Amino acid sequence: MTFASNLTLSASTRNSWAEALRMPAIVALSFVVVATIIAWSVAPQLFTTYSPVIGVPADKLLGPSTAHWFGTDHLGRDLYARVVYGTASSVSSALVAVVIGVLAGGFIGLLAGFLGGWVDVVLARLVDVLLSIPKFLLAVIVVTAIGFETINAAIATGVSAVAIFARVTRAEVIKTRQATFVEAAFLSGGSRWYILWRHVLPNASRSVLPLAVLQFGESILVIASLAFLGYGDPPPASDWGLLISIGKDYLKWPWLVYAPAFITILTVLSVNRISRWLRKTD
Template identity: 80%
Template sequence: MTAASLSPLASPIARLAATGRRAARRVPPSVALSLAVVALVIAWALVPGLFTAYDPVVGVPAQKLLGPSAAHWFGTDHLGRDLYARVVHGTASSVASALLAVVIGVLAGGLAGLLAGFLGGWVDVVLARLVDILLAIPRFLLAVIIVTALGFDTTNTAIATGVAAVAVFARVMRAEVIKTRQAIFVEAAFLQGGSRWHVLVRHVLPNASRSVLPLAVLQFGLSILVIAGLAFLGYGDPPPASDWGLLIATGKDYLKWPWLVYAPALVTVAAVLSLNRISRWLRRTD
């Protein structure tokens, strides 16, 4: 029996600590840059007032459609509002929605994959077929269908995006559980008289969850992209909200002033690519 099986939390905590020690010794420059971008985005979401003094809703009509400058880093929009302030204040909604989507995907998909892989039999068959159905529907289309049924706002887009991600987490967790279930220490736990649920919670879950963190980081970036796409199509909160996708949708009507599109689009792309890079790095260091 391995030391990781002594506690449900021992293995993830030890693995995270080991990853942190390795990261402290050597972090690739691209990962360091990605971490800095993600840290900045999170700071924008938590304390936007520290990064801009402009009001994201009320503008100065006399200063409309000004180009990027020292006074207005991202320029101003058609109502004279500082675009940088709108991007910063819109970060909270975009990040919170993506985080909610990831939590839904991890909890629902992880539980489905855990039960399917460990119990097997008809449970595995039923859950596997449900996952296949979800995987057969394009993720963005599934999100559009769900948000149309629930109603147009940011919370519903987060729920729709989370449901669309359930199948991915379920498939990965099921594969990890099946592999872990065949390990020697799991068989030893059964031979020592451990019940199925005891072995599942104390031995299988901590060791099968090693792939969840990199996948969750990757899905976080994908969720930001999907939610921005839904907001672009009008499925999110209406103006004067400043979700990144909504800012891009508004800016496309003023292509003579391209910074209205480029600024929020580049922020979105930078955040998604940074999360993708961090996810790949976590997979390699696991």
């Protein structure tokens, strides 16, 4: 390859990266929101000086103000502090759910799509059974069986997501397995497992990343819903769903519901918008 060809290739690579990094303003804003949420979960003490569990009884049920951005609850606790400290539980639980879904579902889809035959038939029927059960109902069944805790709610949410990851991975593996470069690798003497890990898996995983991002947002909703129903950690925990559940008993002070609900919705919408952008970006 000549020096001019190297320059042309380098320029095209830089242009492709520039096009990938050029994103709409709404996507950039979504990344800012998600980065803020992650910062809240990693170092909540940097964003508030109030305690999430200790309140001032004389300050109970105060409306939003410069002193208390989201107001205070019925025990005088700063609601903004409780939302910020509750982020770690919500985000980490959603990540656990996504990891379970990606690893278990991806493994099932990889085996079914690559091996084919009776393995594909058996695993495909298993996935069909899981898909026939509503995801939230399956999550409720699993969390009821293993116990009422936030980590168990995350495991239950991850189990409910296994089927969709398995179905998508299987479809991508079958499409990749029929590609010309995979057939060439077989003809050149590559072993089945080498081709699986070296060629099929990297190419089939391209569609999994946007799905994983989308599932992260959905997992936040499912885990918040389970916490709302009482399947998460009990008070004084400050999971977003639990905060909404507590706030519904104080309808005269609507910020108790609006604040955690707004943060939950904003986070999920931002994650969904990033997922849509990733699907359109090669």
